[in-house]
Each structure stands twice: as C-alpha cells, then as structure tokens.
Amino acid sequence: MFDRLLIVKVAVVFLMVLTFTSIFFGLGDRAAASENDILIAQVGDLSAPATSWAGEPFAYGVRDYFTYLNSKGGVSGRKVRHLLSDGAYSIPRETAAFKKFSMQNIVVFIDWATGAALQIAPMCAEKKIVNFGGAPLEILSDPTKYPYRFIHSATYEQCWRAIIAYQLQKKQGEKQAAALTYPDSGFGRVNADAIRAYLTKINIPIVDEEIVDFKALDATPQMLKMKIRSNPTFVLNAQVQPSISVIMRDAEKVGINTEKIQFYAPLNALGMDLPKLGGSSVKNLILSSPFSDVSESDLAGIKEIVEFNAGKKWEPSVWYVHGWAAARVIAEGLHRVVQKGEKVTGENLKKALETLNDFENGGLTSPITFSSSNHIGAYGVKLFRPDFNKMKGLEKLSGWIFPK
Amino acid sequence: MPEFCGDIRENYFQDEPIFKTRSIRFCVITLVVILGLLGTFLSEYSLYLLVIIGIAVIGAIGLNFITGFTGMISLGHGAFIGVGAYSAAILTDRLGLPFIISLPLSGLITCCIGMIFGLPSLRVKGLYLLIATMAAQLIINFLMLNWRSLTMGAYGYAIPPASILGFVFDSDQKYYYLVLIFVLLSVLAGTNIRRSRYGRAFVSIRDHDIAADLVGVSLLKYKTIAFAIGTFYAGIAGALLAHHSGVVSPEHFPLSLSIEYLAMIIVGGLGSIMGSIYGAIFIVLLPEFLQLLLDEYMVELIPTAAAFFPQVNQILFGCIIILFLIFEPHGLAEIHRRVKNYFKLWPFPY
Numbered sequence: 001m002f003d004r005l006l007i008v009k010v011a012v013v014f015l016m017v018l019t020f021t022s023i024f025f026g027l028g029d030r031a032a033a034s035e036n037d038i039l040i041a042q043v044g045d046l047s048a049p050a051t052s053w054a055g056e057p058f059a060y061g062v063r064d065y066f067t068y069l070n071s072k073g074g075v076s077g078r079k080v081r082h083l084l085s086d087g088a089y090s091i092p093r094e095t096a097a098f099k100k101f102s103m104q105n106i107v108v109f110i111d112w113a114t115g116a117a118l119q120i121a122p123m124c125a126e127k128k129i130v131n132f133g134g135a136p137l138e139i140l141s142d143p144t145k146y147p148y149r150f151i152h153s154a155t156y157e158q159c160w161r162a163i164i165a166y167q168l169q170k171k172q173g174e175k176q177a178a179a180l181t182y183p184d185s186g187f188g189r190v191n192a193d194a195i196r197a198y199l200t201k202i203n204i205p206i207v208d209e210e211i212v213d214f215k216a217l218d219a220t221p222q223m224l225k226m227k228i229r230s231n232p233t234f235v236l237n238a239q240v241q242p243s244i245s246v247i248m249r250d251a252e253k254v255g256i257n258t259e260k261i262q263f264y265a266p267l268n269a270l271g272m273d274l275p276k277l278g279g280s281s282v283k284n285l286i287l288s289s290p291f292s293d294v295s296e297s298d299l300a301g302i303k304e305i306v307e308f309n310a311g312k313k314w315e316p317s318v319w320y321v322h323g324w325a326a327a328r329v330i331a332e333g334l335h336r337v338v339q340k341g342e343k344v345t346g347e348n349l350k351k352a353l354e355t356l357n358d359f360e361n362g363g364l365t366s367p368i369t370f371s372s373s374n375h376i377g378a379y380g381v382k383l384f385r386p387d388f389n390k391m392k393g394l395e396k397l398s399g400w401i402f403p404k
Numbered sequence: 405m406p407e408f409c410g411d412i413r414e415n416y417f418q419d420e421p422i423f424k425t426r427s428i429r430f431c432v433i434t435l436v437v438i439l440g441l442l443g444t445f446l447s448e449y450s451l452y453l454l455v456i457i458g459i460a461v462i463g464a465i466g467l468n469f470i471t472g473f474t475g476m477i478s479l480g481h482g483a484f485i486g487v488g489a490y491s492a493a494i495l496t497d498r499l500g501l502p503f504i505i506s507l508p509l510s511g512l513i514t515c516c517i518g519m520i521f522g523l524p525s526l527r528v529k530g531l532y533l534l535i536a537t538m539a540a541q542l543i544i545n546f547l548m549l550n551w552r553s554l555t556m557g558a559y560g561y562a563i564p565p566a567s568i569l570g571f572v573f574d575s576d577q578k579y580y581y582l583v584l585i586f587v588l589l590s591v592l593a594g595t596n597i598r599r600s601r602y603g604r605a606f607v608s609i610r611d612h613d614i615a616a617d618l619v620g621v622s623l624l625k626y627k628t629i630a631f632a633i634g635t636f637y638a639g640i641a642g643a644l645l646a647h648h649s650g651v652v653s654p655e656h657f658p659l660s661l662s663i664e665y666l667a668m669i670i671v672g673g674l675g676s677i678m679g680s681i682y683g684a685i686f687i688v689l690l691p692e693f694l695q696l697l698l699d700e701y702m703v704e705l706i707p708t709a710a711a712f713f714p715q716v717n718q719i720l721f722g723c724i725i726i727l728f729l730i731f732e733p734h735g736l737a738e739i740h741r742r743v744k745n746y747f748k749l750w751p752f753p754y
Contacts, residue, residue, distance in 0.1 A: 009731065009732060009739050010739065010743060046714035046715075047714035047715050047717060047718045048718075052714075056714075085695060086695065086714040086717060088691070088714070088717075088718070091649075091655060091656055092456055092688075093691060095452070095649075096449065096452060096453060096456070096692065099448050099449040099452040099576070100449040102448070102449075103447055103448065103449055113655065114558075114653075114655065115560065115651075115653045115655030115656060118560045118651045118653065119649050119650060119651055122650065139559055184546070184549065184550075185549070185558075186549065186557075186558035186653065186654055186655055187558075189549060189550070189557055189558045190558050190559070193557075
C-alpha cells in the first residue's frame with residue numbers, strides 16, 4: 001500500500017534533488033549586480049564553535065569596510081561587491097566556496113582556516129586571483145610558492161619576536177629563562193615551534209613547556225609544575241581569551257608571582273572580556289597584536305570604524321580591525337589599478353599591491369610595504385594590557401615595536 | 405519449448421548476476437553514460453562537489469561494512485581516512501611510487517594500522533567499541549600532529565597530483581573521471597562482498613552474534629575481515645582525497661569527520677550499499693543547499709536576519725538529520741526501496 005507519509009517523503013526528496021540539481025547547474029549563482037562592479041569573495045568561519053569568535057568579526061570587518069567604501073563613492077566610482085560564504089572551519093567547504101566564487105569574475109579571495117589556505121593559495125596562483133587570509137602565518141608568505149598571497153600585517157612569528165624583544169629590553173642585564181604554554185593542536189604546535197626556534201637562536205633557555213587546551217577549565221597541575229620544577233622569568237602563552245584567563249587565574253592560585261614572572265599572550269588571546277573572565281589575575285598580562293585597538297580613537301582607521309558603526313549594535317574586536325585593515329589594503333591596490341587606467345584583474349591588482357611602499361593603512365597596522373619578493377606587508381607589533389579602568393577592552397602599552 | 409512469464413531462474417548460475425534483467429542492465433549502463441557525460445559540461449565547482457561525493461561514497465561503503473553490515477560502531481573512520489591520505493603522500497613523495505601502486509598500498513597500510521586498533525577492540529562491542537575506536541581517532545590525530553619527521557606535523561604534507569603513465573590528473577574534470585572509476589569499482593566490489601558468504605556472515609553477526617557463533621560463524625575471523633575491508637576502503641578514500649587536495653594536514657581529519665561518516669550511513673541507510681551513496685550525496689550537498697537557500701535567496705527576502713543565517717544553517721543541518729532519524733530510521737535507501745516496490749506493481753495496488 002502507498003501511504004501518505006511516503007508521498008510526503010518522496011516529495012521532500014524530490015524537492016531536494018531539484019535544488020541539488022540547481023547547485024550543479026549553477027542556477028543559484030548570482031552574477032555581479034553590474035558589469036562595472038568589482039567582485040571580492042570571502043569565506044569565513046561564521047558558525048563553527050572552533051574559531052567563529054574570531055572568524056565572524058574578521059569577515060564582517062572586511063564586509064563593512066567595503067560597504068563604507070561604497071558609501072564614499074567606491075573605487076573611483078566603481079562599487080565593490082563583497083561575496084561572503086560560511087566555511088564553518090571545514091576545509092572542503094572553504095575549498096568548495098573558492099571553486100564556486102572563482103567561476104565569477106572575482107579579483108580577490110579571502111580565506112580563513114590555515115588548512116584551507118594551504119590548498120587555496122596555489123589555486124589562487126593558478127587562476128591569478130589575489131589571496132588574503134585571516135591567519136598571518138609565515139608558512140604562507142613565500143612569494144615563489146604562493147605568488148598571489150599577501151599578508152597585510154605582522155605574522156604570528158613576528159609577534160612573538162616582538163614580545164621577546166620587549167622582555168629583553170625591559171629586563172636588560174638580567175638572565176632570562178622562558179616557559180611556554182600551548183594547546184596540542186596545529187595552532188599550538190606552529191606557534192611553539194616558532195618560539196623555540198627564535199629562543200634557541202638568541203640563546204634563551206626554555207625551562208618548561210606545558211600543554212593547556214583552548215577549552216581547558218583548569219590549568220592548576222600545569223601551573224604547579226611550572227612553579228615547582230622550573231623558574232622562568234617570563235611565560236609565553238599561545239592561547240585564546242578563555243584559556244589565558246584560566247591560566248592566569250590558576251597561576252595566581254598556586255602562588256606564581258605574575259608581577260615578577262611576566263606572562264605574555266598573542267593576538268588570539270585579545271578580547272574585550274578579559275577583565276571580566278580573568279578578574280584581577282589578568283592585570284599583569286601583556287598581549288601583543290599586529291593591529292591597533294578600537295580604543296585608539298585618534299587613528300584615522302579607527303575613526304572610520306567608529307563612524308561606520310555609530311548608532312549600530314556592534315562588538316568591538318581586534319579581529320574586526322584585522323578585517324577592516326585587510327580590506328583597506330585591498331582597496332588601496334584597487335585604487336592604484338583604476339588610477340593607472342588598467343583593467344581590474346587579479347594580475348594587475350597583484351602588481352599594484354607590490355608597489356605599496358610605507359602605505360599608512362589608517363594606523364591600523366604599521367606602514368605596509370610589499371614587493372615582488374616580499375609579500376609580508378608589515379612588521380610592527382603593539383603591546384596591550386587588559387583595561388581595568390573600564391573593566392572592558394584593552395589599554396595600550398607600547399607603540400609599534402619592530403622585531404629584528 | 406514452454407515459455408515462462410516473469411523473472412524465472414532455473415539454476416544457480418542464472419541467479420548470480422547482480423543486474424539480473426536486461427532492463428536493469430540498460431538502466432545501469434545509461435546511468436554510467438550520464439555520469440560520464442556530466443564531466444564534459446559541468447562547472448569546476450560542480451565537479452569538485454562530485455569528486456568530494458565520490459570520495460565520501462568510497463569511505464561510507466567502508467564504514468557500512470564495519471557498522472551497517474557487522475554492527476560494530478566505529479568513531480575512528482576519519483582517522484583511518486587520514487592514514488590512507490598520509491600513506492599516499494609518503495609513498496608518492498618519499499618513495500617515488502607511482503599513483504597506481506601507491507593507491508592500493510595506501511589501502512593495505514590503512515588496513516594493517518586498522519588491525520592494530522581493531523584486533524584488541526573486537527573483544528568488545530557497543531559503546532565500549534565506540535570508545536575504543538574513538539581512542540584510535542585521537543591517537544592517530546596525535547601522531548599526525550606530532551610525528552613531524554614522518555607527517556610534517558601541522559605544516560601539512562604537499563603531494564603531487566595523481567598521474568598514470570604520464571597522464572596527470574591536475575584538473576577537477578580529469579580527477580572526476582578517475583574518482584568515478586574507483587567509485588564504480590568500489591560499489592561493484594562492495595555489492596559482491598555483501599552477496600557473498602562473507603556478507604551473510606557479517607549480517608548474522610550484526611543481527612545476533614551469539615546465534616551466529618553457535619551455528620559456526622567465527623566471530624573473530626569475520627569481525628576482523630569486516631574491519632579490514634572497511635579500513636581498506638577508508639585508505640583508498642584517503643589516498644584519493646590526498647591527491648585531490650594537493651596537501652594533507654591533521655586539520656583535514658578531525659573527530660567531526662568520523663561523525664560525519666556515521667551520519668552518512670545512518671541517513672543513507674545502514675547495511676546498504678545504495679544507502680552509502682545516498683548518504684554521501686546528502687551529507688556533502690546539504691550544507692551547500694542550505695547555503696544556497698539562506699545566503700543567496702533568503703538574504704534578499706530578509707536582509708536584516710542575514711547575520712543569523714550561518715547559525716540557522718547549522719541548526720537546520722542538525723534538525724534535518726534528526727527528522728530523518730525520526731521519520732525514516734532506515735534511511736534514504738528505504739525510501740528508494742519502497743518507491744521501487746510500489747512501481748513494480750503500479751497501477752495495481754497488490
């Protein structure tokens with residue numbers, strides 16, 4: 001007998017087959033609203049718990065800058081159309097998004113996950129599409145391997161070098177010994193390798209290494225071990241906001257003097273809620289960032305951000321600044337192409353970006369210089385502390401530090 | 405000579421073919437021809453999705469042997485696919501073996517590594533086996549990340565594109581045909597294994613292992629064989645994925661990949677080769693379908709809600725799988741079977 005429920009199921013499956021077919025035959029593809037529009041595509045992590053806390057503001061920072069730019073006349077009268085897709089931190093989905101967008105006439109593709117970037121960067125080179133990303137890693141910076149990939153800020157590795165330079169300058173003449181904490185993940189291992197390589201090069205011993213996961217709710221055993229078995233003068237933590245709060249809280253709990261033993265953390269640990277999450281234990285934490293903070297309202301780039309978001313409900317975040325800064329660099333490249341009277345293609349944009357020399361970028365990053373042999377645009381790193389006056393956000397500790 | 409009406413077989417030889425009637429054979433050949441023609445006019449994006457689906461089909465058939473046919477729940481399938489991928493990378497890059505040799509070797513290596521984890525695990529079943537296979541996933545992930553001299557750690561292992569006798573599969577269209585051949589071979593092999601005494605032994609163990617043991621089905625032997633077949637398929641899928649991606653890294657094979665494969669065979673239909681195919685298509689395409697629906701159509705209808713669409717996408721994905729489990733627990737293959745049976749008699753009710 002043919003029951004009604006089966007009819008419903010068959011109808012649902014038929015509808016899905018129809019829609020799947022539309023995916024395959026590109027019926028859902030959206031062409032540019034106008035032939036004159038410049039297409040920029042991006043895939044970000046907007047939903048996966050892994051990195052959406054950073055991926056979402058980064059993606060919206062890029063999107064919002066282009067919206068802001070279009071409201072000011074676009075690129076010499078030409079609108080920039082920003083296409084955004086959610087990759088959910090999945091490499092096949094990010095790659096599928098690239099394949100989908102690359103069928104349209106995009107000039108820039110912005111990716112997110114490092115694993116996806118390793119796959120997409122060579123594809124961008126093949127299709128001559130300029131490639132930016134959310135992860136400023138040195139492994140993706142070689143212009144001979146990834147000729148269309150550009151990094152618009154100091155890399156994670158440079159941030160660590162800046163922190164170590166700051167520590168050595170602050171404690172000049174004193175013998176130094178470092179300890180590390182990092183999660184047992186790709187991110188943790190890459191950062192730990194970079195730190196180890198540099199510390200070995202400048203002859204600073206590493207006296208302890210502790211594994212603390214991003215999702216850890218307790219780091220007491222690791223902090224106890226650090227206190228009892230080693231005597232570091234500073235601790236480098238490749239962590240995120242929640243885990244660094246846990247580490248600082250537990251370090252204080254076991255009696256580690258965080259005024260004497262300086263704790264540092266990178267860009268990924270920057271967050272508006274550090275004072276609330278960590279309480280007084282994060283008072284002595286120093287954070288590094290290749291980007292300026294939204295609290296630096298005197299900077300041209302921050303003024304743009306504040307102007308755009310006036311009256312809107314938005315969550316200030318260094319990742320938003322990261323996205324806005326990337327979009328600014330891309331826009332500058334596009335301006336140069338259009339001003340030269342050339343066609344806006346990935347190839348021409350690449351050449352235009354390689355002419356950027358001490359480009360100010362609204363103060364959001366240190367001045368940017370690209371060349372055909374160097375696609376890491378900036379080297380400056382700033383240091384911040386959690387702002388306990390406002391109990392939210394960050395307080396600037398230093399101007400741009402340029403590590404060697 | 406008397407003439408018979410209907411599908412009559414007079415000896416075992418006539419009962420052996422998979423495609424028993426001329427019309428079935430015609431339909432299958434037509435389907436293969438259509439699949440072949442698709443590669444000539446579909447876009448790169450569509451071909452990329454088809455390649456991913458093809459690789460997922462091979463992996464899902466493997467998992468169906470372990471879980472669907474034999475009843476052993478495995479949460480380590482993603483890691484075994486990773487073993488296949490890294491094996492292909494190492495055999496091709498370091499040992500310089502050609503693709504046509506490294507591919508089956510990757511399957512065999514994955515099979516051997518699967519046995520290291522599988523043999524001790526076969527003494528347990530149910531939730532205990534689930535935890536044991538999850539341990540395999542975590543251990544293999546740890547080794548992928550930390551055994552840097554072998555796997556290059558978090559930096560990823562670059563692998564050249566597949567090539568056979570100088571012909572390089574360096575585009576999605578070429579790779580589609582390569583994967584299509586392996587999918588057809590996998591489906592054919594899987595169907596034959598299912599129909600053989602091995603397949604019947606697997607099913608008997610799943611349905612009632614004690615009774616199967618009593619009638620002489622060696623539990624250890626056939627569970628081992630099922631695990632070996634399943635991990636071999638996973639190794640092949642991993643090797644194909646590695647050559648397609650061009651780079652392998654631990655990020656490609658998280659625990660969520662194992663869960664995704666379990667979702668494929670559950671939604672598609674446990675204990676069914678067709679179920680593996682339907683499940684792979686469904687799980688790979690559903691996020692793309694939801695993205696199309698929400699981000700391209702709904703965003704123009706309700707632009708103010710656009711910020712929530714990525715999260716809604718994830719929620720809808722989970723809800724659709726739950727609805728499937730509630731309303732069609734036997735999966736998409738069961739819907740196919742019932743529709744097929746209906747049209748066998750149509751327009752007659754019985």
